[in-house]
Amino acid sequence: MTPKSVVAAKQNFRFSHKQRVGWSEVDAHKVVLHAHFQKYFDAAEAEYWRTLSLPYDQTMAELGGQLCVKKFSLEYVAPARCDDLLDVRMRCARIGNSSIVLEGAVFLGDALLVTCEQILVFASPVSQLPMSVPTALRKVIEDFEAGLPVVHYKAGSWDELSDDALELRLEVFVEEQGIALESEVDLHDAHAMHVVAYNGLGQAVATGRLLSSDNDQAKIGRVAVKRSLRGTGLGSGVLRELQALALQRGDSMVKLHAQCTSRGFYEKMGYLAYGPVFEEDDLAHIKMSLSLLNSR
DSSP states (O other), rough: OOHHHHTTTTGOOOOEEEEEGGGBBBBBTTOTTTHHHHHHHHHHHHHHHTTTTTTTHHHHHTTTTTEEEEEEEEOOOOOBBBEEEEEEEEEEEEEEEEEEEEEEEEEETTTEEEEEEEEEEOOTTTOOOOOOOOOHHHHHHHHHHHHHEEEEEEHHHHHHHHHHHHHIIIIIIIITTTHHHHSOOOOGGSSEEEEEEEESSSOEEEEEEEEETTTTTEEEEEEEEEEGTTTSSSSHHHHHHHHHHHHHOOOSEEEEEEEEGGGGHHHHTTOEEEEEEEETTEEEEEEEEEOOOOGG
C-alpha cells in the first residue's frame, strides 16, 4: 500500500478515529516519536471492533480463537506535532482463509502523515495454529465495509426477550452498579415492551423497556449497554426504537428517570430535565421528558 494509493482512496475509509497528540508523545522539537504511531493504530483498531459492535474478548471466546499479529508495517511520509488532532483511518482490505489484512492511514486535515498495513491471523488460543476465519465474523466485517448495518433491533414481550435483556441488565445494573437484584427485576417487565440490540454475531449488546402509557405519556427505563461498547450509538439506537414504539401506540410524550451521570446523553437525544435531583436505588437521578408531537 503506497501513500499515493491511500490518498486516492481516503474517501473509501468508512472508519475514522480522532487522536490528539499529547506532550509525552513528542521529542524536544515537539515532533511525534515514530513508535507512537503504532499506538495510534492500535487504539484505532480497538475502536474499529467497537464500531462493529463486537465486544472483543467475548467475541473471541465465543468464536474459539484469537487474532494474532503476523505483520505490522508503517511508512512515514510527514511528521505530526504536539497538539495536532489526527484523523486515524482504518479499513479491512481483504480477508483470506485464516488472515485479515487491515490498512490504515493517519491524516492531518488532508495531509497524509503515515500509512500502515497489519496482517492478523485467526488462530487457536491453545495450539497457536491458524484456523479459518469464522463465516459469521467475515460477514460482519464485509457488511460494515460495504456500508450495511451491523446491528439489528428486536422488539417484543418479556417472554420473548427476557433471556437476553435480563443478562444485560444484570451485568450493567447489578454487577457493575451494585443495584440490588430485587430492585432491578420487577413486576413491570411482564407488561412492558422490550427492545434488544443484537450485533452481527447474534450477541445481545443493548436493551431497554417501554412501560404502559398513562394519559398518553409513556415511561422508558432499564436502558443498558454492554460496557465495552458504550459511546458507539447503541444506547441512542435503543432509545429511538422505544420512542418509535411509543409513537405507534399513540403516546404524545415519553418520560424517564435518568441517572445523573447519563443526563448529558439524554439531553443530546432531546430530553429535558425537570424537578429536583432525587435518589433511586442509592443513585442520583433526574426526571426527564421528550415530546413526541413533532414526530407524528
